[in-house]
Amino acid sequence: MHGSWGIMAEFSTADQLLATARRVREAGYRHAEAYSPFAIEGLAEALGFERDRVPLATFLGGLSGAVLGFGLQWYSAVIDFPLNIGGRPLDSWPMFVPVTFELAVLGAALSAAVAMLWSNGLPRLRHPVFDAPDFDLASRNRFFLCLRSDEPGFDREAALRLLEASRPLRCIEVPR
Known part of the structure; x- marks a missing residue:
């Protein structure tokens, strides 16, 4: 995927995001990123974050x-x-x-x-997800989960099927 940074799913509830994050982790994705307007209990563990230094x-x-x-x-x-x-x-x-x-x-x-x-990789003035349609809702009332294309063994179609199985509001291709 030359021009794509990843595939992002948009959810209306935190529970959907958390369940999908667990499913994605079980499917073998190790570099998924979640975006939420508030902290969600258990999301870091569902994404596979370990203790930091x-x-x-x-x-x-x-x-x-x-x-x-x-x-x-x-x-x-x-x-x-x-x-x-x-x-x-x-x-x-x-x-x-x-x-x-x-x-x-x-x-x-x-x-x-x-x-x-x-x-946290800060300061970061620009991130590819900022160009995704309606991503500004991540700071208000929507929840996003992004599967990055630089993941080892990433397959766009398989990732899309995995995310769509969670019945998101929509799936978006994030431009690079």
Whole structure:
């Protein structure tokens, strides 16, 4: 399929979309995409999404921020500019806690945002489904499921039959 990005089915209910997503996954499609105006419980699992790495990136970002914050304070207080104030130790860790905590939170938040954007493939200014007829309804009251033509072993006719078996409102060929 040279000029086609995929085949998309339009549904009027979330239940139809969820049932079709399960059927498509059972049929062996691994790169189906669903579009809905709101979150649908169980849709991610029906499409085969697995755990992502955002929590791990968040933890590592927080840990890095904490280590960097503590290390920077320790270096400046002990090595670079030591001040003996009232006979207190130079490496008094309790005074390093607030900045260490704040940099841990900052590092975690920044790495979570970057990991989320990266895993979602954002920012994406143009996507082929934007050119599909009436796709703007996906943000209002319609539900769409798209089978991509770059799927290994994709057969246009078989995909069309599979989607039409779910009795969608219509099936649309998405231009590339």
